[in-house]
Amino acid sequence: MLRQTGQGYLFMLPTLFVLLTFVVGPILYAIFLSFNKVQLLGGTSYQFVGLDNFIRLLDDDRAKIALWNTAKYVLIVVPTQTFLALVLAASLNAGLKGEKFFRIVYFLPTLTSSAVLTLIFMWMYNQNGLINEILEKVGLPTYNWLGDPSVALNAIMIMNIWSTAPFFMVIYLAALQGIPKSLYEAADLDGANAIQKFFFITVPNLRPVTSFVVIMGIIGTFQLFDQSYIFSGGSGGPNNSTLTVVLLIYQYAFKNMGTMGYAAALAFALAIIILIATLLQRKFSKEETL
Structure with a gap:
């Protein structure tokens, strides 16, 4: 033995x-x-x-700004990308014509390098770029996506929702294959329409998968760094509007050499926040009790 x-x-x-x-x-x-x-x-x-180092966190205004930006990013991106991924997966699972083609097209953003994707969107977000041209042609207001503090973080949100939803779509698509077709056939006999079948059969049967998708989304969004770094040139600007906790950790650790210990404390605090957020999500989704 x-x-x-x-x-x-x-x-x-x-x-x-x-x-x-x-x-x-x-x-x-x-x-x-x-x-x-x-x-x-x-x-x-x-x-x-x-x-x-931990007490210093309470008096650090930039840490508070970074935490608020990150929290706002998480609260908007995670639900939106989860809902979008579910809708895309359900539409592809419905047996539409050209399903394989659309699977490939939808998944392409996930295959693209994050840095390259950010540079492409920066070109599109330019004041004279593609997005403003489209908005102008349809009569909508244009924005200074990269230089306006009120919309800079929103620009990153739009980009990340577009690029990450397809990844979770594939997870949902695999889970949809496991839902018994007999449930939908029984619903048809009861006279249920497509919307009723979606909310009363599809969504409840995908609850464990949704819990996984939300947890992965929370962890990923709390760790936002590269897009914010590239967008702002590492500064978190304009006016700290794209400053995230991980970007702030990087600044303290590698730009101010005497604050490596404080950066580690900030990273440790972020890990605790992610753990708490994950446990709360599991509690609310009834996956397990605290």
């Missing part, structure tokens, strides 16, 4: 090594940094400061 256990751990050793080195180790090191003032220039040095 002991020999078999030893053989099992021996086979697991490479995986355990990778997990400890690249997952568990960095997490523990980040927690360690969050309780220290770290100096990286002229030789790395650590000065234990206890909870000072």
Whole structure:
């Protein structure tokens, strides 16, 4: 028995090594940094400061702005992309003509590099770009998508909803294949229309999948970084309107070398926020009790 256990751990050793080195180790090191003032220039040095880094979060105005921007982004993007993904999946599952073609077209944004996609949308969002030209032709007001603080974050939201909804659409599409057709046949006999079948058969049967999609969406949106970085050139502008928590962590960690410990504390706080948001979502979706 002991020999078999030893053989099992021996086979697991490479995986355990990778997990400890690249997952568990960095997490523990980040927690360690969050309780220290770290100096990286002229030789790395650590000065234990206890909870000072976390207390500093309460007085950091930029951290509050970043948290508000991120929270607003999560509250708008997650429900919208989830609903859009479900609608797209349901339409493709209805057996429309050219279904395979539309599957490919819808999924193309997911295959595109995030950085390349952001640059394309920046060109489209230019004041003389494609989007403003279309708005002008149909008689709608145009916007300074990149330079107006009131719409800059909305521009990123639109781009991300368009690019991430197809990924979750594929998950929904796979789940729709597992719903028994007999349920829809019984609903037809009862005289249910398409909308009633959607809300009383499709949506309830997809509840576990929806829970997964929402959790993945929450985690992904809270970690928004690259689009915000490229849009603002790393500044979080204009006027901090696209500043997110992860972008702020990057600024403190790599632009201000004396605040690596504070950046780690901010990252640790973000992890706690994501955990709480995920647990609350599971509670509300009745997947499990707290």
